[in-house]
Amino acid sequence: MKIIVCVKQVLDTAATIQIENGAVVSPGSSRIINPYDEFAIEEAVRIKEKNAAAEITILSLGPEGFNDAIKKALAMGADKAVHLLDRKFDGLDSYAAAKILQRYIASVPHDLILCGKQAVDVDMAQTGAMLATFLGIPFVTVATRIEFAADFQNAKITRQVEGGSEVRELPLPLLVTCQKGLNEPRLPSLKGIMAAKKKAVLTLSAADLGVDDGDINIADNRIVQENISLPAPRKKGRILAANEAAEEKVAAELVQILRDEEKII
Amino acid sequence: MNANTSWQVFGVVIEHDAAGVKPVSLEMINAARKLADQISATVVAFYLCRDDGGGDDGNATATQRRQLAAEEKVADALIQNGADEVRFLTHPDLNIYIHENYSFALMRQLEKSRADYLFLPATNNGKELSAVLSAKLGVGVATDCVALSVSGDGDVAAVRPVFAGKALATVRFRGKTPHILTLRPNIFRGTDPAAAVPRRGEIFREDVALPEFSHQAQRLVKKAASQLDITEARIVVAGGLGMQSPANFKLLEELAEVLGAAVGASRPVVDNGWREYSNQVGQTGRTVSPDLYIACGISGSVQHLAGMSSSRCIVAINTDAHAAIFSVADYGIVGDVIKVVPALTHEFRKVLAA
Structure with missing residues (x-):
């Protein structure tokens, strides 16, 4: 069973950001594996624990700095990694990124592809479903539970929908995007970190993938970012101190404000 | 034109x-x-x-x-x-x-x-x-x-x-x-x-005509009972560690019921297993923009603020007057959620019944 996990590196979610020259900056902040991709890596490792024949490849599309994310994914228990690395890949939108990922995946055996449900930087939530559509394989998004038949030929997947969940059964090959609740990602063990140093990371350029200049590059982006800004600061709030007054009095004041001034209730 | x-x-x-x-x-x-x-x-x-x-x-x-x-x-x-x-x-x-x-x-x-x-x-x-x-x-x-x-x-x-x-x-x-x-x-x-x-x-x-899909084996097995989703609710009542215990979320459920609201939670609450992950508000949870967001015992991490600060009106209740949540709140109550929330529930019920 060949499992491919797509991994993106993102800015730490604890980071505060600024805008400089039309770009997001966060000096001194660390980079992390996209939290939803971590659920995907963990799920792959758990499948391998149940199915020794499984082989996990980490697939990452991004600049050199993504090495850190790739190393951590290998330390968590993936077998090998493929890094799609080329300056031509900078600034791709979801569509173009999914096309590049497809180019690689279509060239290798794949039974299960796991992605995060979205990257917490651009927040598009598109790449996984686009990738599956380009590959022509079934997929389920926003999964919170994945169960396999004994022969690993079919999967039963619970996905989140607003106000509930639904269950779908699908045959492999299959792509699933992962949501929080699926599992609790492990921290890499010291043994895992040592083992990761010896695991193979294959680096492929645009040329290696057979992607030429006129083919897939930023000129094919369907979405162009025209401007980026910080949200307007919220106006300064009013403090209704309950410490100095009875809760009943403060509650009455707030409810009256929400009704008469804010007109919310 | x-x-x-x-x-x-x-x-x-x-x-x-x-x-x-x-x-x-x-x-x-x-x-x-x-x-x-x-x-x-x-x-x-x-x-x-x-x-x-x-x-x-x-x-x-x-x-x-x-x-x-x-x-x-x-x-x-x-x-x-x-x-x-x-x-x-x-x-x-x-x-x-x-x-x-x-x-x-x-x-x-x-x-x-x-x-x-x-x-x-x-x-x-x-x-x-x-x-x-x-x-x-x-x-x-x-x-x-x-x-x-x-x-x-x-x-x-x-x-x-x-x-x-x-x-x-x-x-x-x-x-x-x-x-x-x-x-x-x-x-x-x-x-x-x-x-x-x-x-x-x-x-x-x-x-319309639909083809027989090659992977027709896939099917919808069941859909769980529907409840108001935090991303679609007009009012969200959310609780953090300041709620002190999972049992105290009952207070938020009562307030939510009176307001027709959905109950959200901060990440630590979800990671503690007090509430379901689908209720988590924040950068690794769900981003919400309700008319009214009532943050109860939530200190306001960077990730949490990102996920809710586009709400129209924000009310924060917290014992710590310096909690970051007050920096985005339109109305802040410095006080104990365990006492303030029931008082709010009582007052909303009274006003809405009138």
């Missing part, structure tokens, strides 16, 4: 469930109408459903007549909110959302209607469907838009939060149409159409 753009078509895919048309669907119609009025475009609503109704040729069963009456009601609501055309696309397999069926049925319609822009809700299903349509049609998608504008020549620009709302990006589309936008619930609410002059619109009904 530009004569060259009078042919523009804004398509809207209506999301609905057992309870009827979702509020976000009317919000999409409203948003599309506002743009369309500026460039004299047409708003076309696509409503995919099963075909119990059939044509009313006098032999319709009671079930069919009921469905037809229901469809008329739906069409009227969509038209009064701003649709020029309502297109019912019917097939037995369209009774529930499955992306393979929905995308197939829509592809044909998009060709026929020559939609320039297509609006879908920024729900889990809407975002999934937008990705499939984008990949199949080779067109761009902007997810989770919170503001829209249209230029004189009919180009739509969209503002969408990135980094869970820590920044706002303005994007435009390039290349083939329809350009696809998914709109965040609760943002594009319009005025009550009942107050306006009644609008007229056309209603079409079409049985």
